[in-house]
Amino acid sequence: MYCSNCGAQIDDNAVVCVKCGVLTGNVPVSKVADPDLVGYDWLTALLLCWFLGWLGVHSFYTKKTGIGIAQLLTLGGCGIWQLVDLIMIIVGSYRDGLGRPLVRK
Numbered sequence: 001m002y003c004s005n006c007g008a009q010i011d012d013n014a015v016v017c018v019k020c021g022v023l024t025g026n027v028p029v030s031k032v033a034d035p036d037l038v039g040y041d042w043l044t045a046l047l048l049c050w051f052l053g054w055l056g057v058h059s060f061y062t063k064k065t066g067i068g069i070a071q072l073l074t075l076g077g078c079g080i081w082q083l084v085d086l087i088m089i090i091v092g093s094y095r096d097g098l099g100r101p102l103v104r105k
Contacts, residue, residue: 001014001024003017003019003020003022003024004022004024005017005020005022005103005104006019006020006022008020010024016038020039020100020101020103021038021039021100021103022038022039022103023038038103039096039100039101039102039103040061040062040063040096040102040103041102041103041104041105042089042092042102042103042104042105043104043105044061045058045061045062045089045094045102046058046086046089046090048061049082049085049086049089050086053071053076053081053082053085053086054071054075054076054079054082055071055072055075055076056068056069056070056071056072056076058085058089059071059085062094062095062096062097062102063096063097063098064096064097065097089102
């Protein structure tokens with residue numbers, strides 16, 4: 001079986017893709033509520049970065065706590081850090097605290 005998100009080959013009984021963290025469809029989404037198992041939503045991170053990026057809220061959301069604190073103390077690097085993260089989220093290169101890409105639901 002192949003992952004519908006990243007195309008990696010995964011076990012037929014897998015619940016989550018080990019490469020990108022997306023659910024395989026073997027378990028209903030309502031049964032899995034933990035973002036640490038599923039991954040963090042791309043749109044949520046984008047909106048948090050757009051509206052509250054100068055406070056680093058998107059970094060706290062994706063479990064990048066150290067970077068979030070630095071963004072909070074520097075007001076998003078005077079907006080530059082916010083802009084860089086916003087571009088990275090849009091193009092899909094932004095990673096969560098575990099190094100996984102954001103999931104487009």
